[in-house]
Amino acid sequence: MEKKIILEKKMKREKYNFIKNLILFDYQKTLLKLTMILFIGVIWVIRGSTAPLIVDNSIFRNLFFSDPTGDKTTYNIGISLIAAYIFYLVQVHLPEKKRVKRNLSVFSFAHRHEIYIINQYIVAWQQFFKDEGVCQFHEFEYTLNNNQRGTVNKEFYLETIDELSNCFEQIISSQAFLDSDVAYKEFIIRAKYTIDGCLKYMNDQFPTWSEEILLANDYKEVLAMITQNLKPIQNRLSRIEKYYLKVIEIVPYHGKSETQKLAEKI
Numbered sequence: 450m451e452k453k454i455i456l457e458k459k460m461k462r463e464k465y466n467f468i469k470n471l472i473l474f475d476y477q478k479t480l481l482k483l484t485m486i487l488f489i490g491v492i493w494v495i496r497g498s499t500a501p502l503i504v505d506n507s508i509f510r511n512l513f514f515s516d517p518t519g520d521k522t523t524y525n526i527g528i529s530l531i532a533a534y535i536f537y538l539v540q541v542h543l544p545e546k547k548r549v550k551r552n553l554s555v556f557s558f559a560h561r562h563e564i565y566i567i568n569q570y571i572v573a574w575q576q577f578f579k580d581e582g583v584c585q586f587h588e589f590e591y592t593l594n595n596n597q598r599g600t601v602n603k604e605f606y607l608e609t610i611d612e613l614s615n616c617f618e619q620i621i622s623s624q625a626f627l628d629s630d631v632a633y634k635e636f637i638i639r640a641k642y643t644i645d646g647c648l649k650y651m652n653d654q655f656p657t658w659s660e661e662i663l664l665a666n667d668y669k670e671v672l673a674m675i676t677q678n679l680k681p682i683q684n685r686l687s688r689i690e691k692y693y694l695k696v697i698e699i700v701p702y703h704g705k706s707e708t709q710k711l712a713e714k715i
Contacts, residue, residue: 471688472632472633472636472685472688472689473632474549474630474632474633475630475631475632476541476542476545476546476549476630478632479542480537480538480542483534483537484534486530486534487530487531487534489527489530490526490527490528490529490530490531490534491527491531492527493523493524493526493527493530494524494527494528494531496523496524549629549630549633552625552628552629552630552633553629553633553689555623555625556620556623556625556626557690559616559619559620560686560689560690560692561690561692562612562616563612563613563616563617563682563683563686564683564686564687564690564692564694565597565599565694566609566612566613566616567613567679567680567682567683567686568593568599568683568694568696569599569601569605569609570609570610570613570675570679571675571676571679571680571683572591572599572601572696572699573601573606573609574671574672574675575672576589576601576699578665578668578671578672581668582664582665582666582668583662583663583664583665583668584655584662584663584664584665584668585662585663586603586606586658586659586660587702588600588601588602588603588701588702589601589699589700589701589702590699590700590701590702590703591696591698591699591700592696592697592698592699592700593694593695593696593697594693594694594695594696594697595694597694600702601702602702603658606658607657607658610648610657613644613648614641614644614645614648617637617640617641617644618641620637621637621638621641636685640682640685643678643679643682644678644679644682646678647674647675647678647679650674651671651675654671
């Protein structure tokens with residue numbers, strides 16, 4: 450029973466995340482609205498048809514039956530709506546879908562790089578907050594589900610902070626961005642604003658890097674803030690690229706930290 454409850458909660462959470470991380474482009478929104486109108490047109494056509502009812506009861510008769518010799522205005526309108534929908538689908542929707550995908554492909558490398566960078570930043574802070582109430586910057590390596598490896602040390606961590614915002618800045622400054630879908634542009638601009646705000650907050654709370662152990666009594670709230678702000682951005686980019694990352698192993702850093710290098714010079 451307990452396992453069933455946990456599974457149901459997990460399914461609800463995954464369903465919520467799917468909806469939350471969904472990006473509806475303008476051409477998809479238009480198609481959704483037209484599909485709703487199409488549904489009405491199909492009902493009018495069925496009502497005006499002379500074909501017999503598959504199920505003959507009061508509900509189906511009220512919805513799908515009309516006098517065969519009566520007025521056929523709604524039937525003709527329904528036929529027109531279906532024809533217009535098909536015309537829109539072929540002449541507008543499919544070309545627009547190809548255009549949006551072509552524009553997004555220009556930013557494919559930037560998207561995947563940002564997915565990796567956000568993932569590294571989140572993983573880093575999950576490890577820095579290893580002990581309750583304590584923040585300790587340390588170096589480690591990790592392996593991802595695609596056999597890609599990552600390293601968190603002082604140098605790479607500072608680069609990660611810079612790249613988090615710079616990657617979006619490069620996308621926004623691109624000429625291709627101006628021709629992109631409205632929903633995509635809104636998402637990118639909002640994502641950059643969110644990341645800049647998150648980085649500013651973290652910069653106010655913690656040093657960029659410290660060899661000393663720091664107190665972090667509200668570490669759960671800080672970690673939740675990082676995850677809740679950055680994870681949805683990563684998930685949306687992952688949905689666009691069909692590129693998903695998951696850490697499967699974390700091991701100590703095998704290289705030399707800055708502290709070790711200084712010690713060798715003494």
